[in-house]
Amino acid sequence: MSSAGHDPHSLQALQARHGERYRWLLLLSVMLGTMASVMSSTIINVAIPDLSHHFALGQSRAQWVTSGFMVASTVSMLTTPWLLTRYGYRRVYSLCMWALLLGGLGGGLANDYALVLLARVAEGLAAGVVQPIPAIIILRAFASGEQGRASGLFGTGVVLAPALGPSIGGVLVDAFGWRSIFFMVVPLAAVGLWLSRRFVPTTAPGGVAANAESAGLDWLGLALASASTLMLLNGLVQLRGEGGHGAGVLLTLAGLGALSFVLWQRRLLHLARHGGRPALMNLQVFAHRNFAMGSLVAFTYGTALFGSTYLYPVFMQMGLGLSPSYIGAALLPSGILLAVTINIVGRLADRYPASRLVMLGLALLALSFGLNFTVHPSQGLAWLWVWIIVGRIGLGFILPSLNLGAMKGVPHALIPQGSSIINFIRMVGGATGVSLCAIVLEWRLSMHGARLGEVAGEAALQAFNETFACLALLTGLAMVAAWRLGGPEHSKG
Structure with missing residues (x-):
């Protein structure tokens, strides 16, 4: 070296x-x-x-x-x-x-x-x-x-x-x-x-x-990853519109591209052992249980985080009739509280198992989504702020703990690869989450006879609540993977 x-x-x-x-x-x-x-x-x-x-x-x-x-x-x-x-x-x-x-x-x-x-x-x-x-x-x-x-x-x-x-x-x-x-x-x-x-x-x-x-x-791997990501995002956007057939073609191509990418990375990994070019994504990191479970949590967490970031402003503006300036001012305190929580939990992450902190964060986040049905314009907005704050506290428990838990036991030589891959997975989850929330919301609105863009009545509020319930379910499922993240930081890289 x-x-x-x-x-x-x-x-x-x-x-x-x-x-x-x-x-x-x-x-x-x-x-x-x-x-x-x-x-x-x-x-x-x-x-x-x-x-x-x-x-x-x-x-x-x-x-x-x-x-x-x-x-x-x-x-x-x-x-x-x-x-x-x-x-x-x-x-x-x-x-x-x-x-x-x-x-x-x-x-x-x-x-x-x-x-x-x-x-x-x-x-x-x-x-x-x-x-x-x-x-x-x-x-x-x-x-x-x-x-x-x-x-x-x-x-x-x-x-x-x-x-x-x-x-x-x-x-x-x-x-x-x-x-x-x-x-x-x-x-x-x-x-x-x-x-x-x-x-x-x-x-x-x-x-x-x-x-x-x-x-x-690995230019071929980069091209496959780029094309697959682009087709996934475009397919999801078309799925939200009227291009159902085109969306199906794009999503199928995205899946085939992702499969080709994985097979190519596996081949490069084998060739690298004999002096060949290194893979763009070293799949060896997934052999570590903590990393594999952390990746599942990262994808789900990205889906819930980015999805809710899209859903909350739409709900507050079209479901509750609040102005954009009011929404921005209202979300600011919860953002500052999130920053404070992260700093506190960061110190706890040195003493407690990452799995417990991540599971607690996911539980709080799922709770904040699942109890959104208690929010109603006729009863004031107090519960809305309560659940947003609970969700942000949950995020504060997840953010500093997830990377540490996922990278537990990963060799030092693979840390740059692991960090890049888990961020990539979180971003793909986030890109998917925004479109999934939009698709579910539009589906539930149509089932209740309402449309996005109109000030919501009771039927549309129900559609928003059902979409938040789907996010709660998805976040709750991530707790299964978080439970497998392992214990305190005893392993050496």
Whole structure:
């Protein structure tokens, strides 16, 4: 294994220069970059109506500013281990910060919708590569007794970005228009770039020198993963509309593409044992029970989280007749409470089994969905805030514990792969969740003789409650996998 030599910016040199506090400085550096990527993914939603009006877009074309970002970020997550091995932490991280910064400036200054989409794809590619990096650093740079605390601190910052983003973004869009949303990410990306020059090492995971002569990227695997993800998202979108036949074709092709991807990864894994090119997704991580169970939880959790993020605003606006500005202000306290909960639970994750914390979080989340039927406009909105807060507390128990529990027992050499894969699975679950919630909601509305877009009566409220009940059932099923996550952190990577 190659060494970092006398590079003054290697992991070993930076550790010697900054001492014990270095790992926290490194975590802060990557936390700001990840906050920028998370904010760029969520804040655009408040600008879609204004952007649609500016470019005279239909709803389906306008939604590609979100879908394009999601496809790009989901697929690029799988390239993170290869990029870090070949180019090292600093080059990869700095390139992503430049992509976010230029994407923000380019999107904000664009006078053509195609350029706006290009900026969003660039931001998505950068966001996907960046998001697995903090988990890799936490699992490698921190001792097992500190990993929960580090995860809690990191999670606090990352959750505050989407909690504060829409509220700030709504004010900016009202005052300055949709372009201001793109510019919001620029200061965070610029600070991330400055911190990367000081604290992010040039070395690859494990403290070894980056190896530009390492094996090439699995381009066929990346193409299969990209095509399958794109067809899945498009198929689900068509399933929500009138294109039932086209949706069936796309979903079938997505399934065949996913199967081809898995078979190709298995073949590359076999060839790699004889000196061949490494696989894009190292399937060996699934041989570890904790990781396999954690992946199931991550997919279900992503489905419930992203699905409810779509469903709550629709329910509050069309089911309860609340204004968008009121909804943004109302959701802000629960977002801040989520950030506080993550920080507290992060410390508990160092002392208690991840399975218990994740199961408790899933139980609270399922409870918040399942009891939504108690909310009714004629009885005030108190129960709505109670169940949203209960759900956010549940998320606070899941977020810092899931990665730690899933990666328990995974060898250190596979940690970059494991972090990328579990983030990829969570994002695929999230993309699926939004469409599934929309499909179930429209189905239940039609069964009750109501339509989306109308202010809801009793029948439509019933349809919303049944959709929330489906989310509760799905979240409850994830507890079975969470129970198998294992015990306290005793195993060594």
